[in-house]
Amino acid sequence: MTIQECYAALHGDYEDVLNRLRSDRLVQKFMFKFLDDPSYGTLCTSMAEKNREEAFRAAHTIKGVCQNLSFTKLYRSADALCEALRNDWAPNAEALAEAVHADYQATVSAIREFQEAQG
Amino acid sequence: MILINEEQNHKSKILIADDSEMNRAILADMLGDSYEIIEAENGLEAIAAIQKYSIELSLILLDIVMPEMDGFGVLDTMNKRRWIDDIPVIMISAESSPATIERAYELGVTDFISRPFDAMIVQRRVINTILLYAKQKKLMGLVADQIYEKEQNNSLMIDILSHIVGFKNGESAQHVLHVRVLTELLLDALVQHTDQYRLTWSDISGISIASALHDIGKIGIPSEILNKPGKLTDEEFEIMKSHSVIGADILKDLPVHQNEPLVKAAYEICRWHHERWDGRGYPDGLKGDEIPISAQIVALADVYDALTSERVYKPPFSHDEAVKMILNHECGVFNPLLMDCLRDISDTLKASTSEHSLLDVSNSRENRGIVEEMVRHKELAASERTLRLLEQERMKNSFYATLTHEIQFEYTALPAMVSISAWGAQLLGLEEIIMDPFHSPAAAAVMERADMCKLAKKLSRTTPEHPNAQQDCVVTRDGERRWFRIVVRSMWSAESDPHFTGCIGKAMDIHDSRMMLDDLERKASHDALTGLYNHAHAKTIIQQRMDDHPGSSFALVMIDLDHFKDANDTYGHQFGDQVLLYMADSLRQSIRGSDIAVRVGGDEFLIFLEYKQGLEPIIQRIFTSLCGQVEDFHISVSMGISRATGADLCYEDLFHQADQALYRAKQSGRGQYFFYDDSMEATLSTVSPIESNHKSGHSAKKKEG
Secondary structure, three states, X not given: OOHHHHHHHOOOOHHHHHHHHOXXXXXXXXXXXXXXXXXXXXXXXXXXXXXXXXXXHHHHHHHHHHHHHOOHHHHHHHHHHHHHHOOOOOOXXXXXXXXXXXXXXXXXXXXXXXXXXXX | OHHHHHHHOOOEEEEEXXXXXXXXXXXXXXXXXXXXXXXXXXHHHHHHHHHXXXXXXXXXXXXXXXXXXXXXXXXXXXXXXXXXXXXXXXXXXXXXXXHHHHHHXXXXXXXXXXXXXXXXXXXXXXXXXHHHHHHHHHHHHXXXXXXXXXXXXXXXXXXXXXXXXXXXXXXXXXXXXXXXXXXXXXXXXXXXXXXXXXXXXXXXXXXXXXXXXXXXXXXXXXXXHHOOOOOOOHHHHHHHHXXXXXXXXXXXXXXXXXXXXXXXXXXXXXXXOOOOOOOOOOOXXXXXXXXXXXXXXXXXXXXXXXXXXXXXXXXXXXXXXXXXXXXXXXXXXXXXXXXXXXXXXXXXXXHHHHOOOHHHHXXXXXXXXXXXXXXXXXXXXXXXXXXXXXXXXXXXXXXXXXXXXXXXXXEEOOOOEEEEOHHHHHHHOOOOEEEOHHHOHHHHHHEOHHHHHHHHHHHHOOOOOOOEEEEEEEEEEOOEEEEEEEEEEEEEOOOOOOOEEEEEEEEEEOHHHHHHHHXXXXXXXXXXXXXXXXXXXXXXXXXXXXXXXXXXXXXXXXXXXXXXXXXXXXXXXXXXXXXXXHHHHHHHHHOOOOOEEEEEEOOEEEEEEEEOOOHHHHHHHHHHHHOEEEOOEEEXXXXXXXXXXXXXXXXXXXXXXXXXXXXXXXXXXXXXXXXXXXXXXXXXXXXXXXXXXXXXHHHHHOOOO
């Protein structure tokens, strides 16, 4: 699997990220780093605990990171969840969180597959 | 000195405040190795970092959404603390609504970068912002450096050298300072006469500073010669003369700074400040301008100050006399040009020797220079100058603090935070910055919360007019609990209605002195053998107790151990002491907490107590409890009791009456007690001068008790 294929699998925009970060090495480095980012874990916990502020911050962080890495699909679902939690707990928050979970899993498995291909 | 520091730390420091480690890492990577990156993962950490690094920070990259305190909170604080004037902030956020951006600009950010980051944009904007600020700072720095380089080097070097040389040679401390001022005055006059020596402004400054070193070689001269009051022998004089070479060698052997103009000038001055224009000086017999101009000038300054100062072997000459002697070559021949310079500065010198000290002249002279510079560069110099002075103050303070073992700290109310001097933090095992100290477990481990609250309460009672408060409390240091004295000064905002902004303070370890004091106090107030109060101290506290409770009834019980002398005579003094200790112990057990037990002296004790009704049962109980047995010695006591209500009697009277009652008890065959009544007024006293004869007579007769 190439990095381009990986981006295609996670519905990201490889060209965009390369334009901004300007090096494959950096893109790859941060992609792998994304696997260790604790924000997703925080999001799951705070959603379960209905801790709106913390869930908002976690979604916001995921959104920011995805934006930086051009993980377009996950960025969009995180953004939607973010807005659903910004001022109060919107009725569709749980549904949007489900979308984030699905996109996150898809993103992570694509990265893992790429990582394994790299050896 | 400051320039060197700047070179060492030439990498600009950038603070990245973002709650996502990923985002911080991406930014750090984009910025590359050209910067030193400091990271903060929330607003409070950012504030702590700004507090710590202050203007060392070249730039802050600030996220908006963060836990603890968000980016706007950080900006608010930066505005309140005026940091925003000195440190540029670039806001970075996925929040790109116009309202957010506008608010950020209103709070003083220089730029706004929205996510996703573009490496080139981040790099360019960071560089531009830093350059913009750096240019401005550099301009300020250039001006400030010129003005203050001199001041800083001067004070530090002169202080150190005056002390080193003065330490060795009592008369030299002032001399070093005088020579510096004279050198500076002569150099100023010289450049007005001629430009043949091509002296720049910084040469003049350097030579003046280096002049302080002219006698450092004297530390290599034996004190007996250096401080000999009489005339030196030829041999001693030869040794004395070697100080110029010794001084020069010290400088030549310096492992570093050999190429510093200051060190070169100092070398010339040390070696050749005893050379003379006609070649008859020492150590090398240089002639005319073979002698570096620096050394020529310091030589003249040296001679002038020696003449006009008092020495063990001569009174001070007046300015006119001194100049006359120099012009007559009585102290060797000098460069004729310098003779002109000496005449030029005569008025200044004359005024200084008659009215002010030379140092005043120097100060006003420097101040004038500074003021002129300041006017010229007003808008640039002001803030930089303040910073320099602050930096200097900080250096001074921390130096003194290490000497006196003080811990310095600063508390700000908003956000609640204590910053502790590096040395202090290390000593206490704390971080230099403690957020929310009243709820910090680390702080609580060092200082009890109750003490913190007490201190806070005292602080809350301070006003801008009376800002100081003080508290002694126990602080845990290395697991050891020690007494510290904490002195604080509250700080107030500058508005017309000032409000509390925090405090500065220091904590001093007073444990040893306090322990010593406690010990001394205890020794002064207690009997060494029994640990009971001694009589002198008891008098004071008993009188105090009576004065404080005018409505209460008091009794004073004098107690005498029957046949104590026998115990001493028969069993020895060590046994006697044992009996006394037994007595003291029984006394302690037979009284209540508020009663006062005293060893009056020898085998006499005293109890002072307050009673409500029925004194007799109390006395009976005490009397009974004091009887006992120490080995073979049977203990019985005689007691005399006097009574008072409030302070109707003074202590002396009360004591006298109890003493008379005791006398009656002993007269009546011992082993009993009597209350004082008026019939005893004229009787003798157990503690009257005839007491000892009387007593020994008694005990001799009644050995069996």
